[in-house]
Amino acid sequence: MMITNSHLAFGICILLSILLTIPVSGNETENDTIFINHEEIFPMEDYSPEPESEKPDELTFISELPTVEGVGGKSGWFRIMSDPNAAQVTFDGVSIGITPVITRVSSTGTPFHTVEIELENYKKWTQVFYENPTPGQTIRVFAKLVPDECCADLRITSAPSGAQLLINGRFIGNTPKTIKNLMPGLYQVTLSRSGYETWHKSIWVSPKKENSYYVILEPMFAPITSGTLLVKSYPEGAEITLDKTVRGKTPRTLTLPEGPHTITLTLDGYLPYSTTMFIRDKEDARIDVTLTPGGNIDTPLIIASKDRETIVDISSLEEMGDMAAGFMQRSGTEKFLTEVNKPGGQFQQNGRFITVIDEEGTVMAHPGAPSVVHANLTSITDRNMIPYGEIQISVSQSGGGTIYESDITNNTPDGGIIISSVRSVLENLIITTSYPLEIPLPAITPSEFSLLSDKDLLYEEEFRQIREITLSVNETSEDGTGEFSEIIAALNHADENGIVQMPVLQVLARNGGGFCYMTDPEYPAFLTLAYVTGIHENKAQLRWISTSEPDKKAPEKIES
Structure with a gap:
């Protein structure tokens, strides 16, 4: 039986099909890494089956080589292609152009031909053919070029893990999985897991980059009661761990x-x-976080939806403070401070967090600002030049209370306000439970700041309204008299966040005066900056910047 070229080609195709069905080595269900013979899985980029037509005019280039024609001058063709194309082709030592290309060959010449294909950044491809085309026949040559840097690894992980991984339709194993020895190129990657949407992506694998992909599989059905959370960071690319499960990057x-x-x-x-x-x-x-390089203060800003209520349950802050104090008395100060400083520890719950300073203002524990630990808090001011910590110390030494103060962990241009429940001094330590509000710091100019604490008010139209009343330091009820008794009543009543302003103002007055943030007693929906003087004849002056639109005339001085 005579073996023709067509029989030989058919046999080679059968052999290749058998090789391509050989399973990959390694235990795919247990091992995290799998080694691939790069001839088993080919990239998909720029490759498509060639048409059956043998017309040479379908190619982009036709080479006419000098040929020694046999009897009758019969000839055939060599059709040479490559992936990627545009590679330089040398046929029997003569350059004939770039792929795809076709060249005429005598059917009766010497049946020995060398094809060389070269492309920058790819290994040279060479093959010898011991045959000639029969008259009118086209011999097809296809070269899969291999990059000089061969080969590349591909790492696929998913949340949740255990998803079935398919590459170009072939099952590789379950995530997480590293596939080694892949040829550079484009691959179709599919992940599937019961209860989750199937994930598809075309991935370009290159030896010149890190081919690592983390895939978050989306549940087929969202929970009946659910919301969304946008997580952002600066810089971007931080890994997100949600409830002990990695959920991608910011x-x-x-x-x-x-x-x-x-x-x-x-x-x-x-x-x-x-x-x-x-x-x-x-x-x-939303949650926006400015990450801290090295060991400086980090600056998180948590922003809820527009519909989120800013009202906080004061009793929950007080209960958390009591829990912290009890922990310290049972476990000792050192263990207590270590626990408070632990990120994500038990003293950070639902946005509430514990901080600890001593009576001199030294920070002993602050989970949101680790770089200020052991620094004196009162030496640091916010954007309105108000020292942090001073009001905490005054209120704690007077038995404790609830206050508004600036959030030291928020360094955005607008800053932020937190509600803080301050406990009375315990073993020289001040334990405070705080909760961030969706309220920026009032924007105060240096001139307005000076006016608040000035001995005599300056009534100039270019400044915002400065309101002033005289307080009785012993006034604890709404028994203010005169035209502005309603303001006194407002200061003695809890605002929408449960804070009563009058006790805080009286504490400041007894300690010689000072600045504080408070709700505007005339417009309680807004926060403002206030200043209370020290006591003189059992009275003190309270001034604040009104949050109403400025009047055309200068503000009046009000006395109760």
């Missing part, structure tokens, strides 16, 4: 069931950041 929007969730952000070269948030049904919440 920036990312997550769909979460209603309830409390713990979020931790980590990035190489930066301190980890952790917080706890309560997601409400149909809420669109």
